Amino acid sequence: MSYTLDVYYHRDGTHLEFPDPLLQAVATRFVRMAKLGPVTLQQTQDQSRFPGFRARNVAQTNTALDAAVDAVLELPTRAPLPMDSPAVNRTPVYVEASPYTSWGRDHLVKACVDAGHTVVVPERFTASDPVAGALVDLTAARSSARLLADVSGPETPPGTALLIGAALASGVRIAAYQPRPTYTHAHGREPNWRNLMIQYACEAHPEDDEAVLSWLNA
Template sequence: MTHDWGFPQVSVFYVAHRLFAAHDRALAATLADRLAAKVGTEHVFLPFCDTDEEDLVAEVKGQRLFELDRERLGRLRAMVALLHGPSLDDGVCMEIGYAVASGIPVLLLSTDFQSYSLTEDGPLLDFPDPLIQAAATRVIRVPRLGPPSSSHEQDATGYAEFLSRNRAQTDTALDAAVAALLDLPTPAPRVKAHSKTGQVYVERSPYEAQESDRLARACLDAGHEVVLPRRFDSIDPVTGALEDLAAVRGASRLLADVSGPETPPGAALLIGAALASGVRIAAFHPRPTYTHAPGREPNRRNLMIQYAAHAHLADTEAVQSWMTS
């Protein structure tokens, strides 16, 4: 039995998750099913499942999936994002940024037992980039295994017991997430940031930090004012991250260095926030790599990043050309 929670018909809880492995999709589906039992299936959106990705036929499938997700992101009640480990999914981080810039409350759920810091003795964070922490309305972390079973089946192995404890940990996390989602504040009215003409925010890659000076110089040479990230050098990284988020939303352009084994999570989040805020976006990637999926065109690692960016640039000459366009 579902309850009338008083949500408008277009109001949706969006479950953001890594799509590319069965166990990730299964975890997200379990959360979506538990949430739907409370609010009704019409108020839950689960990517891949509800876009019918395996059977979707479109002339340019990746672009169509991006359009469907972006349309849904524009009418949310709340978002819950599943994030685990130091290498966060760039598509999920982009969706978080889009939601936050749209005034949508975001719940982050993790069973990761690690915490992170930018320096050896710096403040501890739940996620490797303080932007992720700053974007969250609330964080649910369940970092410990569930308690050992009080009853042992005959001939049960230690592996079966370990599996049971992991399942208990997961159940606790999912139940806490569903309860917390229903207590999140209503979306805030979207406030359009005042765009500063000629100002470009340059987001560096932690994998290619030396490139940031060259990118900033190319922007300055093209006559733009440059804003650089503050969170990496701030005494309070979360405060610095909030300043970075506000700076991106108020810039006229975002130049994000997406170099590395995946789009860095902070860069992905800022790309989503910039897209929701009407900021022009360029992704700098001198050595692009591509992902391939059945029926889909090759994507630059993640289709959400590929189609959110207005330009993909491979060298500083291309940067200068884009800056003068």
């Protein structure tokens, strides 16, 4: 996994490399590179900012790519990832909220519980040990009968995307909830479900509570 790293701290002082501790829990190695180069020249109106950006940052980009490739080549044939824990219980619905939404993190949870479904919610954002909580979330998402992920916002949160991939590999049924989908500029203006991984991993793309409950009862 390659990523631009900053430093984050949990409320108890735990040092995190990512805002979502799930990424730290599954990453086997971190490659830390220098920040982007500062602007050094005044830009005139007839100049494009893109060539200047490339010139300032091509060295860091090439170094980061080389370091990432070297890290991949040095991996063992079979890495002991936390994904290897067996999936067992197939009863609850794992609900992953979006941090970008304004309608409340418990919206989907309430809708599912009100309809009589047993729900599991993430622990990693409230656990005293966020990395341990992230591994609990990973196991729960992989062992649940269904994963309901809210992908609303400017992008699908990286941790949510990771859970979708892990759930798919574990045979979990997945739905991506997005009540306000954006649209592509392709012929017919198809709804944009973030990226191909999410589009093809999810068997349903509900846009409202009624569609969510219909999928849960199917």
